Amino acid sequence: MGVIGEITIGSIYLILLIGYFIWLRKKDKSRKSLWLFSGAYFLLYLVLIEILNHSFYLIIPALFFGLFYYFYQRDKPRLRNGWLFTLFLVVFATYLVAISFLGQSYITIGLLGILGIIFLFVLLFGLYALIIFLIGNSYIVLKKESHSIANLLTLILAVALIAWLVIQQIGPEILPQWALILLSIPSTILVYFFLIFWNFLLISLIYQLNQPKFNQDYLIVLGAGLIDGEKVSPILASRINRGIAFYHQQFAKAKRTPILLMSGGKGSDEKISEAEAMKNYAVEQGIPSEDILLEATSTNTYENMLFSKKLMDRLTPAGYQVIFTSNNFHIFRGAMFADQVGLKADGIGAKTAKYYLPNAFLREFAAIILMNKRRHLIVCAVIVLLFFLISMLNLIFT
Incomplete structure (x- = not known):
């Protein structure tokens, strides 16, 4: 395409992107569409590169995306979708x-260069930066929230990572050669759970993009602890507010409202x-009591x-459309439970304070791990046994 062509395409992209961003701010609209716009423009650029090079390589990643999309639409609350x-x-x-190299695309080469620098930084300093972040985040959480075990997860993870680093440093100095192999056990287990966490976090973030249709008969609001x-607590109020917002949006779009099903004993x-406390809150926000149902x-x-x-099922045996709302970090696991009981319901997430999200996602991850604890x-156990056998063989034959 040449340098001039690349500069022209890049300049047009930046102008359109800035203009679209300004329009979104004026209209006070969601910025999710900005990401969609950016992705669509980049996709068009890749198609142009393919046309100019008379190639069809883009079909390969498109097929893999199609595979993901098929299984995701078929059954959204599945961890396999993350993989x-x-x-x-x-x-x-x-x-x-x-x-980048076959088509000599300067834009993609630049993009890969930026990603490479970020990857190199993460490789060199990522673990130390993560520990500092976790300690700082735990301080904020403990300052603003209760001192429960659930709110100590970021601190516990930071301490565990520090302990791992210390063991890796002093282990080679005090252990015999054959026992050094055993130091690979915590490292391998750490990598294993990192991959599991990556998968969980990725599919959880993708699940946030749900856009349910405005044809719902029921909207379940999941309960949480009371003050x-x-x-209702602030975290529970945010769930109810998200449900109320959808209630009004559906009325504006379809001229009918869903029943708000408050669920909590x-x-x-x-x-x-x-459930009763949630109803009282919703009525105070202007929701008619006849539009509220309790599961208590x-x-x-x-x-x-x-429940x-x-x-x-008892009230609408002919069938119904339903969604549920909870905090954004919780809706994926909520959807997993809905799937387990045979309830086809997508979740919409209520916003959570940013400082609380790392701890919240770790708590959700721990709950997901416990759901499949045997696996x-x-x-x-296999990891431990494998490295133990290797260390014993090393001891015997050296």
Whole structure:
């Protein structure tokens, strides 16, 4: 294409991008479309490169994306979808490398250069930067939230990473040669859980892009703990507010509103059920009480979905459309439970304070691990056994 052509395309792209960004700010619209616009423009650029080079390499990553999209649309709350999208990313990155040098694309070469610098930085300083971030984040969480185990996860992870670094440093100095192999056990397990976390985080972020249709009969609001046993907490209020926002959006689009199904039982330290407290809050926000339904016996997310499904099945045996709302970090696991009870319902996420997100996603990850604890215990046991056998062979034959 040449340097002048690349500069022209890049300049047009920047002008259009800046103009679109200004328009979005004036209209106060979501910036998700800005990412879609950027991706569409870059895709058109790649198509142009292919046409000029009389090649069809773009079909290969397109097929892998199609594979991910098919399985994702077929069954969204599946962890396998994260692996399929990761496979697409690897294939697409390989494609960019090929098109950069075969097609001599300066834009893609520049993009790969930037990504390479970022990867090199992460490789050299990423772990230390992560530890500093986790410690700083844990300080903020403990300052603003209760000092529960659930709110200490970022601090616990930081301490575990520091301990791992110390062991890796002093281990070679105090252990015999054959035992050094055993130091690979925590490293391998750490890499294994990092890959599992990457997959979970990736599919959780993709799941945030859900755009349910405005034809819902019910909207389940998942409960959370109450303040003083009767008042909704800020985190629960955000879930209700997200449900109320969709309630009004659907009325504006389709001239009919969904029933808000408040789901949450009464804890031993609560004066009223979470569902009743949620209804009181929603009524204060202007929602008519006749548009609110209560499910007041559940004690966890699985029961939220199960008991809500039974209630809706009884009230609307002919079938219904339903979605649910919870905090953005929680909706993927909520969808997994909905799938388990046979409830086809997508989740829409309520915003969560940014400082709380790292701890929240770690908590969700821990819950996902526990859902499949047998599988992960088997993998960890195999890792330990494998390196133990290697170390014993090293001791015997050296």
